[in-house]
Amino acid sequence: MSKSAGRGHPSPASSLAAYVFQGPVQVAIRTRTNDQPRYVDTRLNVWTWYDGGVALKIDWAELDLTPEFNEIAKGFMAYALEKYAPQTAFMFVRSLVYLSGTNLARHFPWEHQNLIAHLDGFKRSRHNLIGFRRLYRWGLDRGIKGFDSSTYLKIKDVKLDRVDPYSRIFLSQTGLDLEEEVRLLKRIERNISSESWEEVQFNTVLHLGFELAPRSIQFHSLEISDFEFVESTDKNKYYTLWLPMAKKVGQRRPERRPRKVTTRLGDKISQHILEIQRRFGSNCEPLFVNSNGRRLSVTEIITGLKHELSEAGIDKPNQVTRLLRHHLGQGLADQGTPADMIAELLGHNSTVAARAYVTATPNIARIKEKALGKSPAYQRIMRSLLTGEVVQRRDTAAERAIRGVIDTQYIGDIGACALPVHTHCPYNPVYACYTCKKFHPFADGRHEQVKEALQREAQRFIDTAEQAGDLIHNRPLAQHQTTILAVSATIERCRQRTEGAADDAV
Template identity: 30%
Template structure:
């Protein structure tokens, strides 16, 4: 009895060397691969399939052919009859889809980074923190009543403060590759596991600055939301749950901006 396995490298080459993914092969497939190695006299340190400039085209074609085989029979039949145009995915879109699917199913940042072949957890964290179930539940619970929305919004964050007030540490974070530092303070005592800035606007430990740069954060979130909608439309997934989640984040930021404006007006009236 023989056992065969093949080691698969990452999709991206990271800065660190990790153990590769080992896949067990049936004896029939192993025999074909061994014959291929023997026929072309491939050294053990060479790539098994060196596609060169055709690698992207080959992988994209393979992905779409396999996805089509996995699709429902009704869809395959309608495509074959010319009633529908087959949905095609690029390799990048497929990678994003896998990462978002893993994030929505509760996978850890380490698992996502492992599958995508990333050398750090930064990108994987973005996939996770852009899809928290709490934000989606909160968005549904807000309803459509504007008065109720404002009441809930006031419960989402802490007090509106000035830079001089001591309510914890200053919050610094990135959204859309732009750093945001002048938004408020965090009074949470332990180390927070959520992503700074993005998750703060719906947190009770967040104390927004009355004159903070909240509009800049809103612009960055709006740009990300438009990009997600564009990507979802490109893959014919207009019901992408990430859209609802980012819309909830947008609403949270808008609520803080309205609260800051109201507090500023009341303060000026008292003066």
């Protein structure tokens, strides 16, 4: 068995020798479908594998690594391709590409202090840091010369500069509003000429996205055999789609879970299958194909869905399947579905994301919409109830200006207090100001800075509450959410005041 395959440990004597990659010639990779290559040829200068119909590559000549480290990198990538999902292995490629742009690529073994100095660059990207950490652990576990435990512990302790990908999910959910949902349903239910089978196909994709909200890779992986129906004695049909799970850790092939679909969608899929088998033969396996009968790639699926959403009058080009997933998740939560059930239906590995939908109740969602200034009636209410009039900074006495600390950050220049100068306010400055009639916001105040600081602090409440299992009955979090909404309303009022003044000047 070769060293690169990651089996066993070399002897102490061999660990002193330079590592040489000796195979395997073909690395078996995890595949989602039967029509994509299952092996990577390690004899080539460019290793290529596929996921979602898209080619993923690593060009060893372009990396420009030292000969010794190039051998180590090949061994690590052979191990990664066999052990991890294709996209995870490609994440390690991006880490190697970043490393090749540093002077670490010119010298190996690395000097301890030089390596530690470069960790600041790695920690700016989650992918780069995770990839480099796995590479170093892999080399250390195999006793390869140039890897030591003390340096690995330093690498392990490095924290990312960027926030965790889930860190603000509770404050950033998006979906479809009522008008957009109506337009989307009209797009789904429209009559389409049977001659335009590709248009019919993407109408089916859109309908499926609305009902089950699969990821693009799940659309790509669907087979005709994943669709089933049962006809009862009274001629009623019941349809099931065995949806491949996209993000289940440790599985070599996607697990499939049954999902019921409506009769309307089931009829569409049935007709679609008959049409593509008529066009491309009964041996056609993919459920969604291009004009040549080949499985649609994730890129083609996203492009087609973007077009469908655009035609429905939904202008959110950077959100496609994610938009539909958020909409389904929020809709389930609004109907009282528990977080663990939402996580199961959306194929999440944890309930972290699902809890965001549960906390965003319908009332809060409506308040958010109004707080962003979309309702003129609500704007009038906010002007009369939340704060005093918007004022200009230059017209305010300095001793009336409000300053405070949020999230350990000093913030000033947000507005003025109408209380007598020497009166002690019984409430916490800044936190309470945006719901106080005595507060007069500056038209050009730093309200965005206040909002960002409140969101960071609220996220810490969320993290702590989730660990304690008491996310729903968390009063500090509810207070922060109310304040954040009030700050958003103030930002909108200030914007309207500034634009109104500009119009008057013209």
